[in-house]
Amino acid sequence: MSDPGAVLADLRAESEELDALVAELPAARWAAPTPAEGWSIAHQIAHLAWTDRQALLSATDPEGFACAAQEAFAAPLTFVDEAAEAGARTPPGELLDDWRAGRARLLTALAERPPGEKLPWYGPPMSVASMATARLMETWAHGQDVADALGVTREPTARLRHIARIGVRTRDFAYATHQLAPPTEEFRVELRAPDGGVWEYGPAEAAQRVTGEAREFCLLVTQRAHLRDLPSLRAEGADAQRWLGIAQAFAGPPGKGRAPSGKGPTE
Secondary structure, three states, X not given: OOXXXXXXXXXXXXXXXXXXXXXXXXXXXXXXXXXXXXXXHHHHHHHHHHHHXXXXXXXXXXXXXXXXXXXXXXXXXXXXXXXXHHHHOOOHHHHHHHHHXXXXXXXXXXXXXXXXXXXXXXXXXXXXXXXXXXXXXHHHHHHHXXXXXXXXXXXXXXXXXXXXHHHHHOHXXXXXXOOOOOOOOOOEEEEEOOOOOEEEEOOXXXXXXXXXXXXHHHXXXXXXXXXXXXXXXXXXXXXXXXXXXXOOOOOOOOXXXXXXXXXXXXX
16 A cells, blocks of 8 residues: 555645646636647646545545535536636636645645545545545646646656556556456556666566556556657557557546657657
8 A cells, every 4th residue: 555645745746846837827828728628727727626626525525525426427528627617717816726725625634534544536435545646646647738738848756656556557447448358467567767767567477568668658548648659668469559559547438648749750
């Protein structure tokens, strides 16, 4: 089990890094489009603020969260976009304050929960560490959308290990969400960490293997880049190759992903 304290510290740092990207933006820049179709920078921050509120509700008022989830499930394909659209109409200064206040309350609430407690969510219940990890993944992924919109290149950090771990653990979910039977054998995944080390998952002798840079793997499983634009990623074995084409670390139906940029090595 991951240490909740360490994950929460990394979630705080990831949030602060994104905050620094948007804190000084002129109001007009919040309307800049991001790679997510129909979503501006304001939509991205509004989505994070809304999801943090739902996570806070889960951690502090499970019955209230159950009611909110029931309402969301009445419109399963639109409730996320609708919440982002509503939040994006908030003046940027107010939206930024709302996101900051909400994420601070969430960090406090999660730190106060027993580590082994299961918190309700839109999918299976999650431990405190898993909830914090999911929030970190979303913050990084939507932060990538914002960075792309602003033309900013972010330096990869050791915080990517949390996202890489989710990406590996959700292999079978990715198959299931595409209505495919997952392979019965484990895969070997070896990722080059930002510090030059290697993050290893699965048995060393596995025939199905994935290797590459951790950042590129995280971009793939959060569907922030097309496989053709991630030249370090390599798969050995037909099942591993198929996985790289459907990998999805986030809950919900299969995402649209990103189209190839046209600049990848296989174009």
